[in-house]
Amino acid sequence: MRSRSDFQRPRPNTRRYDEPPARRTGTDADLLSSLEQLDGKTYGAYKTVIGDWDYGTFQVMIDRIQADPFAPPSLLRVQSTPEKMGLPTSLIETREQRIAVADFLIRTFDREIQSHGRGAVQIARTGQEILERSACSVSADRIELRFQVQMPARGRMILGRTAAEIFDRDVPDAIVNTLDFTSSEAADDLEAMRAHVHTYEDYHALQKALADNGWMAFVADGSMLARLSGVSQLPMEDAVAFESPESLRREVTLPHAGLVKGMAIEPGVTVIVGGGYHGKSTLLNALQRGVYAHIPGDGRELVATVDDAVKVRAADGRAVTGVDVSPLITELPGGADTARFTTENASGSTSQAASIMEAIELGTRLLLIDEDSSASNLLMRDSRMRTLVESEPITPLVDRIRALADTGGVSTLIITGGTGDYLDAADRVIMLDTYKCYDVTDRAREVVEEQPRKRTDEPWPISESKRCPLPENVQSDRPKTKAAGTDGIILDNQTISLADVEQIVESGQSEAIAWIVRGMLEHVCYGELTVGEALDQVERMLTSGGLDTLRRFGAREYPAFLVRPRRVDAGAALNRFRGLKLSD
Template sequence: MGGRGAYYKAKYGGGRGRGGGRKGGRGGHLPPPPPGQARGGTGEDLRAFLRSLERQSYGAYQELRGTAWTLQRGVQLKIDQCQKDAFAPPSRCRVVFEGAAAQLPNEAYATKVSRIATGDWISRKFFDAARSAGDDKRTETGGWGGKKGGELRIAVCSQFVLERTACLVDGSGGVEVRFTVALPASGRSIEGIWCARVLCERALDLALKAVVAREDADLARHIASVIKQRSLRDALAAKGLVAFIGDGALLARRAGNDDRPMVDGAVAFDSKKCGGLRVELNGVTGLGLPLGLSLICGGGFHGKSTLLQALQVGCFDKVPGDGRELCVSDPNCVKVRAEDGRSVQSVDISSFIGDVPGRPAGFTRRFSTSDASGSTSQAAAICEAVEAGATTLLFDEDTCATNFMIRDERMARLVADDREPIVPFVRRAAALSTKHGVSSILVLGGTGDYFSIADAVVVMDAFSPRDATADAKALAGDPPPMPADAFRATPRTPKPGVPDGRTGCKALSSFQYGDNNDCDVSGVEQLVEVGQTRACCAAIIHAAKQRHASVASLLDALDGLDLDAIQPAGRRDGDLSRPRRYEVAAALNRLRTAKFEIIEKKRGRDVMDET
């Protein structure tokens, strides 16, 4: 043998060995790296090595794990994990650009906000390029023994601009793009030549299109849109607002399973009938909802819930063209709803639920159940949100427990207060705002009980808002009786528990935390993409390894970590998205194996006193 064949045989070895298949010789081991460096070499070295693996047993791909290959000057391909089987989850890879190779404009990485926006933009460009070229399509031919694999995929981005591990941009302008590759095979034999084409050509081409061959004007618009949304949100507090919807916003979505803006029939938001609620925020005119209690009223199908759904994601930035860029809300807002059947552990709901028949006195001071009712689940959700630091609560009557929200005069005459343990929210809402700084926004269409205590009332009429505060006050009767006792916000010590068995997440609505222990988060409506649910699971696993004095301190600790820090040691997965602390808390509170202990302190420290 001579020429190139002899060269590569001498370099990588030959003959049959570990993992050898029925066809061809063994491709050999990669040589050990120099001290302090990862195994690997140049792109040509990678191509040659993969060709030498042609028709070998699939297990020989494991030689690639932990390797780094310089594809061109300043650009490396890093292979972090290799699948052990052609039918296993795909392998995880990264293309890493040095700052000089990425050539990003300075404004793309000058601040953390711009780096998050740039990473989001690059992730979308990689996804679009892969889809346009068909590189995200899996090859399947000839049944079990046919060719399979070859697809390159990056995490799918939602309509929101989030901090993700799919693409990281550092302070020097360096870029790291993370994606998965299904290493090609025929049956269980390696398709080395095909794999070389995928890793050395297609992966590099997609990364270059996303990072280097870019339209700087488009990137600049993307960053500017995110910065503008952040500035509007940051300006709310100084204006005494909890939410703002700018004129021209398009709030309606295409469908319940399609979060893109409605194309036909969408009505642009117009605040010209909003009277005193019409404000200007950073040069944008629109509807401003003040601190306190705001009601969104109107007939069915006139846009009440559409407005609230836009407000509940107003804490997140959206991509340009989403339609909701001018809709922002308190970053500490939490959507509250009833969730029949959820788990509740050691939550003090005594502010809303008094002594329960058949239970000892003080039972609701440490309320626990594996099958909560509508009213107890909603009471727990409010207390859990306040414990996590929420300053605005959002309610839609369609998803609330009626007996928790209101109790009219006739029912009070029929069932005396001393026989009804539930203190409806209408009796707590005003004090929550005036005494404890927790505002509320309620969608109502079937009751006027809140009119007397509302600070603002907006009526939606054919998707057009109108300030109806004065009209509602004129119709209001006497305010509902207010409880004399304090609203309690009793802190708890969390004990998540290390998962016993498999963990993972494949859907937005749930994650697996150990064998036979799925956590249902379908009621956590501010989870907007599956990467956030996956990050909630990873965050809880990470937190379970430390001791935390309180739920708040656990959330504070997680807020101080980047997404890679919550992954298992050595993992650099590209499928996590940053959730807020409130979604992490909600997931933790719904984890059936998690335990909590009430923190007993002196009165005044564990109770939010009325005075």
């Protein structure tokens, strides 16, 4: 643990508060004295320490005290400056650098409290992705870190001396070990931070290379794509390193990694084939998470996918409101209007069709599809079934996928192990064999010639439909706006399932989405803006003011656990809201 001697000033004489104001100010010594005096009092007396406490080179701000020992923990902030931290200005000059530094500081603080704390201090937990988070913000003149403290008690009686120890040791030690880059002991941490920033900058340069070259995705040679297990995003240590096929290999030059070679996925229809357990889903998982940057050592640092790519799958039972699914489904029994299709309980095929059309409506450039999680009757119909069943409302995607790319401007990457009909429409076919990647496009075309089928390609209809949400007051007697992990959000009495929105990777994104959906329904959507236009307004708000701007929609002051979601994922949540109403 680092010494605090150079980072924290000596404490002045203690002064006490007999009649504390609503929000107090003082030194760290004042805070410790106040906590000790609270020992043995009823829990509500903790509220007397709400205020701003000067620890010398940083301030600890206690913003909210929990109502009782069993309530959610108390909310705190710490503020300092880059100058006091010894943080080089060269690492915080750009927005990308500041996001990466903030992400690094959150991880460092979490590691400190996990290693040396007694469990009372908590901060937002992070995954493998570098994301914009409300738990830490960095600017040229301020660093702010937000966290929680479980204020100690025995029953409902304050343990004031224990609380004083937490604020004398656990909290300041974690802060110093996170924020102090002035001492010689911090040299390794500073280098690790620099590597974190450089990784994030290289990822954004790779995203720019996608845009400049018109690529949909890029996977660098040497990437370690396999994960530790099906429920872990940690890298598998003995994974096979990715190597691109020569025919698909391209080069990019990045600011820190230099010349990088790898596989570029160009626009159009890409079909990935291979036997079971040979790496198809591993590659797809890397690509669907390639919409985010990854931390150093993850193995997928130089995997990038266009940031609006959408993984679509079947989701039996989801709500659909006014979606034009007619390019894929027509003439349903009962006369349902598939140009404005609405249901409270979609089937596998109709749910996936709706998800495809909603993603296109939101402007996706790339659809990601896995045969294993799709409705088979939406993907294809073989010649025998077409002959036997002539009346079929579903136009399978295989009939439209070519036109979707050529005239609709939307590329598709589909994984299939048993549907050879997509070979006809493919621009390229990639095979995974024991985690090795091969370009088998030429062989696939030979197979198509050797085993021809009647082509069923159909044009992609241009929809004129515009979905403009109406305002909806979703309040109830017990208002709630919260996340249910990454699989759903709760708005008052309604739960919106996001289990099929697979590119939400942290619960903080779900919580931010919950506030976005509430804000759109109550403050943005008035029947004039389309879903996309309403989301654009929210995006501009978040970009200009950060996640704190969600306070306009009712989010708590100084939110500590929000994570910036993608526009398309927030749109997916709105589209799954069962109370959604559209203007005529």
